[in-house]
Amino acid sequence: xxxxxxxxxxxxxxxxxxxxxxxxxxxxxxxxxxxxxxxxxxxxxxxxxxxxxxxxxxxxxxxxxxxxxxxxxxxxxxxxxxxxxxxxxxxxxxxxxxxxxxxxxxxxxxxxxxxxxxxxxxxxxxxxxxxxxxxxxxxxxxxxxxxxxxxxxxxxxxxxxxxxxxxxxxxxxxxxxxxxxxxxxxxxxxxxxxxxxxxxxxxxxxxxxxxxxxxxxxxxxxxxxxxxxxxxxxxxxxxxxxxxxxxxxxxxxxxxxxxxxxxx
Numbered sequence: 574x575x576x577x578x579x580x581x582x583x584x585x586x587x588x589x590x591x592x593x594x595x596x597x598x599x600x601x602x603x604x605x606x607x608x609x610x611x612x613x614x615x616x617x618x619x620x621x622x623x624x625x626x627x628x629x630x631x632x633x634x635x636x637x638x639x640x641x642x643x644x645x646x647x648x649x650x651x652x653x654x655x656x657x658x659x660x661x662x663x664x665x666x667x668x669x670x671x672x673x674x675x676x677x678x679x680x681x682x683x684x685x686x687x688x689x690x691x692x693x694x695x696x697x698x699x700x701x702x703x704x705x706x707x708x709x710x711x712x713x714x715x716x717x718x719x720x721x722x723x724x725x726x727x728x729x730x731x732x733x734x735x736x737x738x739x740x741x742x743x744x745x746x747x748x749x750x751x752x753x754x755x756x757x758x759x760x761x762x763x764x765x766x767x768x769x770x771x772x773x774x775x776x777x778x779x780x781x782x783x784x785x786x787x788x789x790x791x792x793x794x795x796x797x798x799x800x801x802x803x804x805x806x807x808x809x810x811x812x813x814x815x816x817x818x819x820x821x822x823x824x825x826x827x828x829x830x831x832x833x834x835x836x837x
Contacts, residue, residue: 587741702734703782703790707801708834709736720835725791735785739798739820743774752797755807759797762809775820782829790824792834801831
């Protein structure tokens with residue numbers, strides 16, 4: 574779970590309130606929290622008792638005269654020895670929560686500034702295009718490499734295109750096993766079913782297209798995600814058949830025109 578700065582501060586406030594309420598009238602906590610003062614008081618009492626003992630000939634008389642102080646000294650000593658540190662650890666935890674909240678606020682402000690910069694850059698241009706990130710020069714294909722296309726790179730640099738990698742958006746690693754469509758499923762060369770990841774990535778990519786009002790996409794040819802009109806047949810033999818990648822199908826269903834870098 575990811576906590577916001579507000580929730581971290583609220584937790585710290587509640588802990589602080591509970592700590593104050595629990596210990597407001599707790600003599601043991603007060604002595605334990607201020608151990609240095611308890612120690613000083615005890616030293617003073619012991620010094621007085623020692624002085625009294627040296628000046629008292631009868632030891633029994635000394636005990637009778639100072640029994641209350643002796644009891645107080647013993648109580649303080651016991652408290653100093655057995656006082657647990659849970660309350661003090663709680664105070665440390667409260668401090669850490671507040672520090673985490675401050676860092677979260679800074680991070681949030683930075684993220685908002687970055688988001689605003691990106692949106693201002695892209696919204697300043699009409700007719701934005703969605704493009705495969707590998708065509709924009711990003712090393713995100715299944716081999717961990719790029720498939721750079723100068724025209725696509727220029728579009729991105731000029732703020733006219735949004736680069737996305739649907740397979741990464743779906744949670745797949747880079748590099749990753751090559752995958753192809755086999756009927757309604759997407760499977761890797763080692764027969765691992767990655768259909769869910771491909772559909773998740775396509776859905777996330779569509780959200781980008783809709784957010785930036787993209788009406789056209791330029792996607793990687795023959796890719797199981799991005800292929801347009803032509804894809805591999807699922808046998809991993811480089812045989813090509815007629816068909817669309819998972820993302821291409823979804824974009825076309827939402828009225829977005831899809832072409833490949835080979836059509837430029």
